[in-house]
Amino acid sequence: MKNGHNCYMSTTTTLSNGIEIPLVGLGLWQVPADATQKTVEDAVELGYRHFDGAAAYKNEDGLGAGIRACGVGREELFVTTKLQNGNQGHAKALKAFDTSLERLGLDYVDLYLIHWPVPAWGLYVETWKALEEIYASGRAKAIGIANFTPRIIADLLEAADIKPMVNQFESHPSLQQRDIETASRAAGMTVEAYSPIGRGVDLHNSVVQEIAAARGCSPAQAILAWHLAQNRVIIPKSVHRERLAENLAATEVALTAEDLARIDSLEAGLRQTGDPETTDHPQL
Numbered sequence: 001m002k003n004g005h006n007c008y009m010s011t012t013t014t015l016s017n018g019i020e021i022p023l024v025g026l027g028l029w030q031v032p033a034d035a036t037q038k039t040v041e042d043a044v045e046l047g048y049r050h051f052d053g054a055a056a057y058k059n060e061d062g063l064g065a066g067i068r069a070c071g072v073g074r075e076e077l078f079v080t081t082k083l084q085n086g087n088q089g090h091a092k093a094l095k096a097f098d099t100s101l102e103r104l105g106l107d108y109v110d111l112y113l114i115h116w117p118v119p120a121w122g123l124y125v126e127t128w129k130a131l132e133e134i135y136a137s138g139r140a141k142a143i144g145i146a147n148f149t150p151r152i153i154a155d156l157l158e159a160a161d162i163k164p165m166v167n168q169f170e171s172h173p174s175l176q177q178r179d180i181e182t183a184s185r186a187a188g189m190t191v192e193a194y195s196p197i198g199r200g201v202d203l204h205n206s207v208v209q210e211i212a213a214a215r216g217c218s219p220a221q222a223i224l225a226w227h228l229a230q231n232r233v234i235i236p237k238s239v240h241r242e243r244l245a246e247n248l249a250a251t252e253v254a255l256t257a258e259d260l261a262r263i264d265s266l267e268a269g270l271r272q273t274g275d276p277e278t279t280d281h282p283q284l
């Protein structure tokens, strides 16, 4: 929906604990550290209110600086950061969260996620216990997981006192991971699609391009509108102002049921990131 400044305000969905999350956020992976503050400020000016950061992205300082300098009240902004793999484990996770808050220069984050489960290390349950404590302290308004598969979700739920509110995983037309989506929703989680345009790969698909031409939108907007029609939170990344505006304006694109079914049919098993069952890089 357009605001008074002729830019788009993203609409929200509600997490299981009642916290509202804007459906469109800006992904910050690979945004250079020295460009992050400016990118965040540009995005806020265009109407973004949600930012997806991580300790592993090495730009939490710039994210926090942008949030503090942007001129919009903290309570109107939604900030996510994530626990780096190498800091899994109860004590390390608590310390890593404090370090993230310090780097951000913020009193709280809106969402804190375990970045990858790394099942081989067997630490995600004790790590989750640390996130439960952080949530109880009020310094993360919501907590969740990323890259958790159905089997790992089921294992975590057996031990969890507080259920995760979000699962963030790779989702785009050529890798939809419907099994993860179904298991996440069944457990009451909101689904966040990362790499929502498949890192640009899916923009070249002829079906996506035909639908975009028919609806008078860009290929990126067609894909993002497809996600939104299925109530997924999306966090496309761009460092270009015109693309930031384009991606946010996907909220204005209406696709038909046939368009949605045609994009559904593009599943091709094309992974852009590591397999969550085996990814174990400490620096991620």
Ligand SMILES: NC(=O)c1ccc[n+]([C@@H]2O[C@H](COP(=O)([O-])OP(=O)(O)OC[C@H]3O[C@@H](n4cnc5c(N)ncnc54)[C@H](OP(=O)(O)O)[C@@H]3O)[C@@H](O)[C@H]2O)c1
Residues within 6 Å of the ligand: 026, 027, 028, 029, 030, 052, 053, 115, 146, 147, 168, 169, 193, 194, 195, 196, 197, 198, 199, 200, 203, 218, 220, 221, 235, 236, 237, 238, 239, 240, 243, 246, 247, 273
């Ligand atoms: N939890 C996890 O493990 C995990 C993993 C991966 C990603 N993520 C999150 O998800 C976010 C998004 O994923 P992603 O960065 O992998 O992929 P993405 O958002 O699907 O694609 C980003 C790429 O597409 C380009 N792009 C953006 N908008 C465009 C448009 N309208 N038209 C044409 N090209 C466009 C960007 O280039 P320019 O910047 O040059 O415009 C960039 O190269 C990340 O930034 C991160 O926050 C999380």
